[in-house]
Amino acid sequence: MTNQPITDVPKSVYTLEDLARLSNYSLLNNLNCDPNATETGDDYAPRQVFSGHYVPVKPTPIANPIYVAHSKTFFAELGFDDSLVNTEDFAKLFAGDITSVPSPMRPVGWATGYALSIYGTEYVQQCPFGSGNGYGDGRAVSVLEAVINSNRWEMQLKGGGPTPYCRGGDGRAVLRSSVREFLVQEHMHGLDVPTSRSLCLFVSQSEQVRRPWYSEGSHATNPDMNVSNPVAISTRVAPSFLRVGQLELFARRARVNQHPEALKELEMIVLHLIAREYHNEIDDELVIAEKVVQLALAFRDRLTTLISHWLRVGYCQGNFNSDNCACGGYTLDYGPFGFVERFDPYYQPWTGGGQHFSFFNQGAAAQTNFDMFCKALQPLLSSTPDALDALHQINLGFASVMQDKTEKMWASKLGLASFDAQLFNQLITLMVQTSVDYTIFFRELSKIPDDISGVSKSFYNTPSGELSEQWALWLQTWRSVLNTQESIQKTAQMMQRVNPKYTWREWLVVPAYQQAGKGDFELIHELQQVLIQPFEEQSSKIENKYYSLKPQAFFDAGGVSHYSCSS
Numbered sequence: 001m002t003n004q005p006i007t008d009v010p011k012s013v014y015t016l017e018d019l020a021r022l023s024n025y026s027l028l029n030n031l032n033c034d035p036n037a038t039e040t041g042d043d044y045a046p047r048q049v050f051s052g053h054y055v056p057v058k059p060t061p062i063a064n065p066i067y068v069a070h071s072k073t074f075f076a077e078l079g080f081d082d083s084l085v086n087t088e089d090f091a092k093l094f095a096g097d098i099t100s101v102p103s104p105m106r107p108v109g110w111a112t113g114y115a116l117s118i119y120g121t122e123y124v125q126q127c128p129f130g131s132g133n134g135y136g137d138g139r140a141v142s143v144l145e146a147v148i149n150s151n152r153w154e155m156q157l158k159g160g161g162p163t164p165y166c167r168g169g170d171g172r173a174v175l176r177s178s179v180r181e182f183l184v185q186e187h188m189h190g191l192d193v194p195t196s197r198s199l200c201l202f203v204s205q206s207e208q209v210r211r212p213w214y215s216e217g218s219h220a221t222n223p224d225m226n227v228s229n230p231v232a233i234s235t236r237v238a239p240s241f242l243r244v245g246q247l248e249l250f251a252r253r254a255r256v257n258q259h260p261e262a263l264k265e266l267e268m269i270v271l272h273l274i275a276r277e278y279h280n281e282i283d284d285e286l287v288i289a290e291k292v293v294q295l296a297l298a299f300r301d302r303l304t305t306l307i308s309h310w311l312r313v314g315y316c317q318g319n320f321n322s323d324n325c326a327c328g329g330y331t332l333d334y335g336p337f338g339f340v341e342r343f344d345p346y347y348q349p350w351t352g353g354g355q356h357f358s359f360f361n362q363g364a365a366a367q368t369n370f371d372m373f374c375k376a377l378q379p380l381l382s383s384t385p386d387a388l389d390a391l392h393q394i395n396l397g398f399a400s401v402m403q404d405k406t407e408k409m410w411a412s413k414l415g416l417a418s419f420d421a422q423l424f425n426q427l428i429t430l431m432v433q434t435s436v437d438y439t440i441f442f443r444e445l446s447k448i449p450d451d452i453s454g455v456s457k458s459f460y461n462t463p464s465g466e467l468s469e470q471w472a473l474w475l476q477t478w479r480s481v482l483n484t485q486e487s488i489q490k491t492a493q494m495m496q497r498v499n500p501k502y503t504w505r506e507w508l509v510v511p512a513y514q515q516a517g518k519g520d521f522e523l524i525h526e527l528q529q530v531l532i533q534p535f536e537e538q539s540s541k542i543e544n545k546y547y548s549l550k551p552q553a554f555f556d557a558g559g560v561s562h563y564s565c566s567s
């Protein structure tokens, strides 16, 4: 999911008929459908799904939908003409009504089950049946598998109504969380962080749901009221939505031989994962045991790369359970996420998340998800001890690969040819002591200033006395290392490519979803423009507004600095 040049992709998709011609369900067809499912997909009550990889579900459209936004960048990458979004057919489909889509597109979507592990411990309590058979996509419904410009994509509605996995929920997503997910996916792509992508966003003009949220000016930890918010459907797109938890579900069943097909279903989902996400890296001719080992190696590489990107851009996922960890190695599920503004290594915006999912602990959290991933693969290697041992070694090697990638990333943020632990540790200490804005600091540093005044724009507190001397000394030492390297100008350019100018600042996003709730989408469109090109210099008006320290009033503000839920 790298940035593609978008200019030479011809615009070819103008109508839903064009898109239908690109639909291709060949990989979905390789999976098992839940044998107890209804063909019509009117399957909305929580129930146990004992086997099969997916359940056909017809999404529930939102009432009186209206267009909010689409990703022009992603449209261009897919070869979609912007006018497509204004067609009645397109709006109908992506507001949840798929009943009359042109064939071979299908009028029924699908939802999948998955298991949950939290920081390396298996859970079933979150399933209403206490068995794990009722846990999965509770409000996400996939509606299309298509091959577009040689890439295979799955399109998924979030907030598309209940599924058998809804756990009693209404299957809806509110506008607030949908705007956040819609905007941040394209921001992450702009930051060069692997991610699911945003296609479009529609909101209902008449349907609202009540959710716990914070009153204006609240500093409470948990929401102090219930608020009505319009329901919305955002469509996200990825090569697959397979999560570590998905493999775990089938592995847990295989482990205890829960039904005669259990081991076979695990093998099928693993091969499906390879076909979806790793077909370019794993030779189709290999035997299954070799494929499994290659898969673990490839996922370890992607996952560790992903986390180093998260650290680079100041992203904290907040809730990095195995069911929010995509097997394709990209960011998935933008619920209680946040971006660190005033630097704190233990930054964690989700009040329910705990320190184990905090900013600097994400490498360790990823390791626990990777442990569960490897554990889920084990049943497939029970008769091949050498492969089992290779898997074990790959798992053991996670921490050192993670450390290596993280160090390389820090070196690049600092413009250094190689990581310097002493310099780095001194800097982190100074950043904490002074309270610096993470993004502004590294961006200003990318200009390679001579003295402390060059980075002072990022300071929440002005250092004086000894602290100020320590800063001066640190900058001097850092500059002396840089002087031994390539030209300063080249280093500055390189640093500006890894240290973004613009970042997600929640207090600037809140007004956008608040205005959208009143039918005004202008701020969303303005934010889109800023966030999709975060490394670029933009107008001075934009700079004054968005390249800015977090105002004091928003520190500890409920719904801005922290949130207890994300629905």
Ligand SMILES: Nc1ncnc2c1ncn2[C@@H]1O[C@H](COP(=O)(O)OP(=O)(O)OP(=O)(O)O)[C@@H](O)[C@H]1O
Pocket (backbone or CB within 6 Å): 137, 138, 139, 140, 162, 165, 166, 167, 168, 169, 170, 171, 172, 173, 323, 324, 332, 333, 334, 335, 565, 566, 567
């Ligand atoms: N079926 C549902 N109906 C309504 N709200 C839901 C439903 N499922 C989850 N939620 C809300 O979403 C929050 C996050 O849950 P979870 O991460 O499981 O789902 P999600 O955000 O829909 O997931 P994903 O992006 O991983 O598909 C929950 O705290 C809950 O408030």
Ligand SMILES: [Mg+2]
Pocket (backbone or CB within 6 Å): 323, 324, 333
């Ligand atoms: Mg989730």
